[in-house]
Amino acid sequence: MLDILRRIVQDINSARDPSEACNLIVSEVKAAIHTDVCSVYLSDYIRGELVLMATDGLRPSAVGKVRLKFGQGLTGLAALRAEPINVEDAPAHPAFRYVAATGESPFHGYIGVPMIRRRRVLGVLVAQQREQRKYTADEESFLVTLAAQLAGCINQAEIRQALDRIGNNVLSASLFLEGVASAPGLGLGEAVVVFPATALAQVPDKGIEDPAAEAAHFRQAVALELAELQRLSERMRLLLSPGDRALLDAYALLLGSDSLVNGTLERIQAGNWAPGALRATVLEYADIFTEMDDPYLRERSADILDLGQRLLNRLQVEQQVVDRQYPENTILMGEEVSVSQLLDVPPEKLKGVVSVRGTGTSHVALLARGLAVPAVFGVGNLPPGRLNGREVAVDGYTMRACIQPGPALRQEYLKLIAEEAKLSQGLQHLRDLPAETPDGHRLQVHANSGLFADIAAARNSGVEGVGLYRSELHFFLRDHFPGEEEQAIIYTRVLRIMEPYPVVLRTLDVGGDKPLPYFPISEQNPFLGWRGIRISLDQPDLFKAQLRAMLRAGSAYSNLSILFPMISSVGELDDALDLLRRAQSELLEDGVQVKPPRVGIMIEVPSAAYQIDTLLRRVDFVSIGTNDLTQYLLAVDRNNDRVAKLYDPLHPAVLGVVRYVVERSQAAGRPVSICGEMAGDPASALLLLAMGVDSLSMNLGSVLKIKWMVRSIPYAAAQALLAEVIVFEQAAAIRERANAFLDQHGLSGLLRVGK
Ligand code: PEP
Ligand code: MG
Secondary structure, three states: OHHHHHHHHHHHHOOOOHHHHHHHHHHHHHHHOOOOEEEEEEEEOOOOEEEEEEEEOOOHHHOOOOEEEOOOHHHHHHHHHOOOEEEOOHHHOOOOOOOHHHOOOOOOEEEEEEEEEOOEEEEEEEEEEOOOOOOOHHHHHHHHHHHHHHHHHHHHHHHHHHHHHHHOOOOOOOEEEEOOEEEOOEEEEEEEEEOOOOOHHHOOOOEOOOHHHHHHHHHHHHHHHHHHHHHHHHHHHHOOOHHHHHHHHHHHHHHHOHHHHHHHHHHHHOOEOHHHHHHHHHHHHHHHHHOOOOHHHHHHHHHHHHHHHHHHHHHHHHHHHHOOOOOOOEEEEEOOOOHHHHHHOOHHHEEEEEEOOOOOOOHHHHHHHHOOOOEEEOOOOOOHHHOOOOEEEEEOOOOEEEEOOOHHHHHHHHHHHHHHHHHHHHOHHHOOOOEEOOOOOEEEEEEEEOOHHHHHHHHOOOOOOEEEEEOHHHHHOOOOOOOHHHHHHHHHHHHHHHOOOOEEEEOOOOEOOEOEOOEOOOOOOHHHOOOOHHHHHHOHHHHHHHHHHHHHHHOOOOOEEEEEOOOOOHHHHHHHHHHHHHHHHHHHHOOOOOOOOEEEEEEOOHHHHHOHHHHHOOOOEEEEOHHHHHHHHHOOOOOOHHHHHHOOOOOHHHHHHHHHHHHHHHHOOOOEEEOOHHHHOHHHHHHHHHHOOOEEEEOHHHHHHHHHHHHHOOHHHHHHHHHHHOOOOOHHHHHHHHHHHHHHOOOHHHHHHOO
């Protein structure tokens, strides 16, 4: 069964469109479980119906015509209940409904299994038998497993179909991609698809001007690879078994054969660049092998893919370097857009980001917000390879991207972009005014930063300090750890620009979803692994170099605070403080006039929140990192789009812990700040204001909006709201009430920002 299952899924994946996928499913399932009929119904949510999309066994004329309301008949019931229905004698079941058009009256055995993706029923897979038949538990699990796999493929097939239509320029409507998270804002521009150096399937198509040069480039890569394979085979004579060496020889044969090389050259002649031509050819050949019945030959498709990959790597070494031209309005798109890919685009050209994977608190999302670039993450199974050069609109407010918007839609986006610019223009007068409520309660609005570009912008944006300087961003921009001297120059510049406002420099926080390219960490569970202060304490040489650099910068200014990330126990803090003292005394010995900095810790691990009283005795301030605190309290990976719906800092448990930490800090007379994303979200910031936090640190794009909110709402009213919602049981209710409150106070303009 497992083999059959794999086969079917592979076939579906290679289908060109949903109807081809459905036709494949029905005939293969019918044969696999020896049943008389197999059909697929797909959900049409606009009309609340299931449509018969494919059948093997019912009248073909019924396809596309038979429509069942959710809940209607056994198939509608399976969709409504979102669970399998397996009955021996269908006509005897109270929900049975006879549909004449299908010619199904003589069928008795029935099983309907819903295809579900992200809690949504995408359709129902149905098998029927002329005689009475109860499908066995094994058959039922087979269909359930298959339905779960198909749910993913069907979505992919739908998108592929739409994209194919774009390719042929027959698309009448624009294609919308729904994300699960975003960075606010609107952008319109040209798609630039980025892909990791190793992903063959993700390479985009791209037009070229000089096919002859491109062909020569490809031929050279083939020759180099061939020579390499021969060398490898020779060298491996003593190390590899003859079977393994035969594989290398087979690769060489494949490369020498006409099909792969000529196929690619033909595509290059037709105008595609070498990597795109190679991808198309390799996938075509791999598909032929995948479809073979002989298991040995089927396996060879993996070899072809592997060989294609090797050739691609060769081609890319040069291509990556010469290919760094970005259009004026770049919309960066990719399977998983990375921090370094984003940083590679000149900021003035970057108008938006669309990433197939990722969520709102992944670091690339934080960076997008920091740079005020609209972005949409988690758009699902999109093959970005087809999108290079197309016009794309990114709407971070509705979490949607629109591929090739039609003329009317395009006008609408341009209008909204202009309106947005007007709103932010309208808030400019708040820049130099304090964040003070009408009844006189003040708090500080600070910036989250980490780059030169945004630190210069921060100085003129109306913030009264930098509440979180993510020092690791500089580490990402290099190909080695920056040394003490190099770091000291960076930190000095930051302190000088912000002087006299305070600057909180956070020590290196890598690991988790932020592995450094030159310091790879491979772990099963990176967020629970070696990250943040844990790495710093285990690499005291690197840590002390950073601390010394910070202290040296601080020796000339009086605005330095140092912040330790990911503290989870008192011992860690004591060790970090010890290393800080050692760095200080070393510098004093070197004759540097070190000024003792203010020292704080991030509260982002639940254990630290519950040991807050003890920790507070050792530090000058705390900063609550609600991004990680939410992830660890709710056990929801902040980067996993599958569980993004569960990630909510307004969850009553998160609010409760944040309030507890704020109260304990106030009782100890220590300032408390919030530097997670929730500080820049109006509804959340309103509740944090009510808790009495000393400062909110956020990306620059949110500063004026949050100042507007603070200056519009009396502190007493915010406190009353907090008292009301803190007993609510669910995040959604809290958000709804807080948003309604903002609306009542004339702040509906802020609400588009959303979660
Ligand atoms: C946080 O966890 O809330 C935080 C600000 O740190 P980072 O997002 O950089 O992990
Ligand atoms: Mg964090």
